[in-house]
Amino acid sequence: MIELVDVCKAFGRQRVLNHLDLAVEKGETTVIIGRSGGGKSVLLRHLIGLMKPDCGQVLVDGQDLARMNNRQLKEIRKSFGMLFQDAALFDSMNVGDNVAFPLREHTRKRRAEIRDIVEEKLASVGLSGVSDKMPSELSGGMRKRVGLARALALDPHIILFDEPTTGLDPLMADAIDTLIRDTQARTGATCVVISHDLAGAFKIAHHIAMLYEGRIIAKGTPDEIRNTEDPVVRQFVEGRADGPIKVV
Amino acid sequence: MLGRPFLALVEGFGRIAVLFFSAMAWAFRPPFRLRLLVKQLEFVGVRSFWVVVITGAFTGMVIALQTYYGFRMFSAESLVGGILALSVTRELGPVITALVVAGRAGSAIAAELGTMRVTQQIDALASMAVDPVQYLVTPRILAGIVMLPLLVVMADFVGYVGGYFVGVKLLGINSGMFMAKTLELMEMSDLMNGLVKAAVFGLILTTVGCYKGYYTSGGAEGVGRATTDAVVISSLAILISDYFLTAVMF
Structure with a gap:
């Protein structure tokens, strides 16, 4: 079980994660979607201790990565693959x-x-x-x-994927998505995938969480996300430039 | 008002010191990465051999030529050997060698680590529970500290031989006088202090190269900037520290 509790991260005046809470279920695949530059990779880097939060906790099996020293981090990273x-x-x-x-x-x-x-x-x-x-x-x-x-x-018990299909043609992207799904099914690992490829997300995810303005604004099964009434999530899922998310 | 550039300078010094001491602390903690160290000894030292030999030889030759022309004006040509030995062992051997190695190995270190940073290879090391400082930085700094003095011994030797060739064979200075004045003016401490300088210069050029590479950001442009900065900053640091080391040691 991975849990982020009240996590904040800022670079200068830019607040990237803003009191973010997220729970990732053990043995399942959670895909975190959101706009490019919205802090998804920063979030992923917190999960493996490559970044430390300004505030809050990053709990992996109950242990807080943010409070670990280098030796403890090194030990726990052996159970991760990225x-x-x-x-x-x-x-x-x-x-x-x-x-x-x-x-x-x-x-x-x-x-x-x-x-x-x-x-x-x-x-x-x-x-x-x-x-x-x-x-x-x-x-x-x-x-x-x-x-x-x-x-x-x-x-590893936990596998993190940072934009696994970015830069690939649609056929290869689908092949990689299939590979992620099959790998998770075969190993039973907890997978966290960062992506803005919605087709892939719906294919591989047990849960989808949407990151927007530094927070997880929605989380649910692929069907719940597909049928959500939340206007921000709907705009993103439908890929519309007009809506509450300001594109330009 | 101290200003941002001053604060950035202080911050830079702080970060470079933290990187250096962290790398040195790792040198005494397992796992000891001897294979990586040997690879870096080869890269920093062995591959710099010929460029150091050529620059060392021509430096000695030009010093012999210049001092001969100067000293001939008051019939003191016999001093050329001694002056050559002193200038090569105390100053020119260590400084020229360090500048050459900074241009060759320091820049390559910055480029390699910078590329690893922007392509996330350094993050990949950390994600696989391997400390990037221990894996990448420690062997490079140790190699600089060990290999620079050895290169300087070679530069001193070929510099003196080159100067001897110009002074004795081309300009006709008496060989016996040339050698006698060398032994009279030069002491063992001159050579040893030059080697201490070399070790410090080796530390500087590898630490600066590692620092600029390790903290590279901004893609290919950032790697280019890091490489240039590594050469410029380590060259300046070598020349500035040379003054203070000379003031303390001689």
Whole structure:
């Protein structure tokens, strides 16, 4: 269970998270939707302790990340996997070394064992036989898959996805959404996905939460969000420029 | 009114100090990343070898030439060897080497870490429970502190040999006098103090490179700015600290 309680974050005078509350159900996928630049990525970074809130609590299984020291944060991060927007693969390492990285850092497994796990994780995201390729040789969709394989390397309980389909063509975006849905179903992990791709959100989410002006203004199942009466959520879901959300 | 630039300067000094001390603290805590350290020793030191040899040799040669022309006016050509040895070991060896390595390795460190920052690779390290300072910064700073003195030993040697070649072989200074004046004027402490300077310069250029790269923002433009800043700031810091180190040590 992940819970954000009364979380605030400001950069200078710009208040990005404004007394935000959010509960993420264990073993389910929660997609956080909202406008670009609306603070979704900032919110996600709080969930893994890459940012600390100015006020409030970020609770993971009852422990407050905001009050943890570096050693405690390091321990709890081992139960997280994160897929970054552009995959953030280490460009000085090949694909195999990228996926093996967390295993080499945090386990005492032998080389052959690590190689087998790497192949297994790559196969689970539909990529086999690419271990020797460099990240620069891969397409955007392949990079995201490798990033997901790396995020899954330590069999995390919580997986965070930062805009997983941004920059991909619709077919590849759908393939990545299917992969996220299947991965969640297979592993039973708690998944938090940041996205403004509504088609994908409706496909993969157990719950959808909308971030607007620094707060979660609505949360519900995909059907509840699709049929909501809230004018702000309706405008976003319908993709209209006119409405309570000021676009320009 | 102190003004924003002054406050930004103080903040910059504070952040660079925090980064440096944090990196040094990690040097004594496991896991010890020897493989990364060796890689950086190779990058900062071994790959700077030839550029340091060439600049060192020509620096020694031009010093011999200039001092010869100056001292010839009052028939003191025999002092060229001693003056050459002193200027190379005390000043020119450490300073020229540091400036060259700042241009080569310091800029590359800033560019590499800056690219890792803007492509979220540093965040990825942290998200995988690996401390980015320990993984990226500590080996680079240690490599600078260790390799600069070794490079300066090489620069001092080739600088002196280059100066000897110009003074004795090309300009006809007596070889015995050249060597005798070197031994008479130069002391071991000159060489050692030059090496202490080199270690400090190595610390400065790698710390500044790491700092500018680690805190890069603003995409490709930011990486370019960080790279330029790393060279400019470390060059200035090397020259300014050289004055104070000289004032304290000699």
